[in-house]
Amino acid sequence: MSRLLDVARQHRPTFSSYPGDKYVLALQDRFPGKVEPLAEPPAGSGLKPVMGEGGLPVVGKTLAMMSRGPELSLEQYERFGPVSWTRVLGMKVVSAIGPDASQAVLVNKDKAFSQDGWEWFIGPFFKRGLMLLDGDEHKYHRRIMQEAFTRPRLEAYVEQLTPIIDAQVPAWPTDEPFLLYPALKQLTLDVAAAVFMGADEEERRSPETAEVAQAFVDCVRAGLAVVRAPVPGLRWHRGLRGRALLEEYFRARIPAKRASDDQDLFAALCHVETDEGHAFTDEDVVSHMIFLMMAAHDTSTITTTATLYFLAKHPDWQERCREESRAYGDGPIDLPGTEKLESLDLVFEEAMRLVTPVPGMARRAVVDTEILGHYVPAGTVVNVSGWASHLLPHLWAAADSFDPTRFDEPRREDKQHRYASMPFGGVHKCIGMNFGRAEVKALVHRVLLTHRVAVPEGYDVRWDMTSLPSPADGLPVVLHRL
Numbered sequence: 086m087s088r089l090l091d092v093a094r095q096h097r098p099t100f101s102s103y104p105g106d107k108y109v110l111a112l113q114d115r116f117p118g119k120v121e122p123l124a125e126p127p128a129g130s131g132l133k134p135v136m137g138e139g140g141l142p143v144v145g146k147t148l149a150m151m152s153r154g155p156e157l158s159l160e161q162y163e164r165f166g167p168v169s170w171t172r173v174l175g176m177k178v179v180s181a182i183g184p185d186a187s188q189a190v191l192v193n194k195d196k197a198f199s200q201d202g203w204e205w206f207i208g209p210f211f212k213r214g215l216m217l218l219d220g221d222e223h224k225y226h227r228r229i230m231q232e233a234f235t236r237p238r239l240e241a242y243v244e245q246l247t248p249i250i251d252a253q254v255p256a257w258p259t260d261e262p263f264l265l266y267p268a269l270k271q272l273t274l275d276v277a278a279a280v281f282m283g284a285d286e287e288e289r290r291s292p293e294t295a296e297v298a299q300a301f302v303d304c305v306r307a308g309l310a311v312v313r314a315p316v317p318g319l320r321w322h323r324g325l326r327g328r329a330l331l332e333e334y335f336r337a338r339i340p341a342k343r344a345s346d347d348q349d350l351f352a353a354l355c356h357v358e359t360d361e362g363h364a365f366t367d368e369d370v371v372s373h374m375i376f377l378m379m380a381a382h383d384t385s386t387i388t389t390t391a392t393l394y395f396l397a398k399h400p401d402w403q404e405r406c407r408e409e410s411r412a413y414g415d416g417p418i419d420l421p422g423t424e425k426l427e428s429l430d431l432v433f434e435e436a437m438r439l440v441t442p443v444p445g446m447a448r449r450a451v452v453d454t455e456i457l458g459h460y461v462p463a464g465t466v467v468n469v470s471g472w473a474s475h476l477l478p479h480l481w482a483a484a485d486s487f488d489p490t491r492f493d494e495p496r497r498e499d500k501q502h503r504y505a506s507m508p509f510g511g512v513h514k515c516i517g518m519n520f521g522r523a524e525v526k527a528l529v530h531r532v533l534l535t536h537r538v539a540v541p542e543g544y545d546v547r548w549d550m551t552s553l554p555s556p557a558d559g560l561p562v563v564l565h566r567l
């Protein structure tokens with residue numbers, strides 16, 4: 086068996102989280118679908134077809150994707166190469182896997198691909214968010230938003246988030262099983278409510294904030310809804326209700342924010358202006374806030390969860406990072422302080438490689454085009470599969486094992502290709518990368534100073550991939566006070 090499939094199989098117990106997995110696989114084996122071209126390339130074009138296999142009628146490989154995640158993509162890569170297609174969520178989707186295919190789509194030099202790929206997944210819930218905009222409009226909005234992410238502003242955000250982390254983490258229960266993921270989700274939500282919306286302690290505990298948090302969860306989960314119509318009680322319907330609630334919530338607060346001199350991100354979006362005098366309208370602020378809260382919250386929670394999980398599994402790295410944190414000291418950490426935690430940086434990169442918080446980046450071909458010489462007709466949705474690319478054994482030594490030194494000098498496996506490592510994307514790169522990195526590191530730093538984190542011998546977390554990856558069992562750890 087090839088090394089690639091070895092890697093896929095070895096990952097299997099870790100990735101697979103879907104309780105009906107074996108039935109899905111049995112069905113999949115019964116209805117693999119026909120291997121066929123996505124479309125015949127135009128005669129004389131010299132292009133090759135994109136080959137692939139649709140899977141089950143209508144649903145295609147949706148369930149297999151949700152149960153097997155990057156393993157499925159690695160199998161596609163093994164069978165069909167870096168560009169292939171399959172049917173998910175009722176639609177033929179092309180996968181671009183590996184650095185060359187990813188670069189071709191993300192750099193998008195002929196402007197053949199649009200962010201409209203995201204529109205199909207999350208458009209109704211996150212419409213007009215920065216990631217969903219294209220071309221000049223995207224540039225215009227990005228330039229204004231950049232003003233809310235300058236270094237002095239980032240320093241001020243980090244100053245606001247450390248007191249919340251430093252107050253909550255030491256109070257976590259010790260010497261008993263503790264579900265890390267829900268605790269981190271609550272904590273990062275608290276941070277987002279304070280730093281992004283300027284909510285004080287009382288507001289953060291209010292039923293209204295809980296409703297807003299639920300609305301975000303509903304919007305995120307709606308993106309991968311199997312039934313993509315507003316049937317009451319199902320994901321899509323709950324997502325639309327969530328969006329309406331969020332719009333109302335933010336819209337009602339804009340006049341007060343515009344009039345305030347608050348230092349939170351919401352106030353920043355209300356006030357920022359470029360040198361040319363461009364600023365956001367009220368409707369822009371509403372859409373950007375809804376998108377930013379979503380983009381910031383789940384991703385930071387997943388990354389912190391994965392980082393702490395790997396530190397629990399690898400006590401030597403936990404100790405190494407703790408030594409660095411102790412060397413920094415017990416006081417509130419600031420932005421430059423987080424940047425000094427270099428070992429933690431290596432672990433952070435490795436955690437995102439093994440569990441990529443945004444597993445794929447969606448685009449849509451707006452004209453007939455090609456990827457690495459494969460014909461892609463206009464209208465096709467393309468998924469740039471960062472997670473699968475991060476596991477390719479020809480790029481990453483012992484790709485399935487945790488080894489943060491691969492990101493350190495002199496190895497720097499991430500530097501062998503510009504698109505080898507892309508947890509924060511490429512063009513349309515994450516505007517919150519530095520904020521997210523600082524938040525995750527400030528949080529892990531505090532945990533390392535106050536607790537030793539352990540998981541039972543032989544425990545392997547299973548990642549639920551029915552939305553962005555999250556631990557299927559909430560990740561039970563035991564914390565020991567230091």
Ligand code: HEM
Nearest residue numbers: 215216380381384442443446508509510513515516517521
């Ligand atoms: C560890 C945490 C994070 C990860 C892994 C992450 C990942 C990503 C990725 C992969 C993209 C590119 C998507 C694409 O090309 O289609 C992206 C875009 C974006 N992210 Fe993040 N993100 C994180 C944290 C944040 C935070 C904290 C914020 C805001 C404070 C944020 C705001 C955004 C925005 C606005 C975009 C769209 C940028 C554009 O289209 O120009 N993200 N993020």
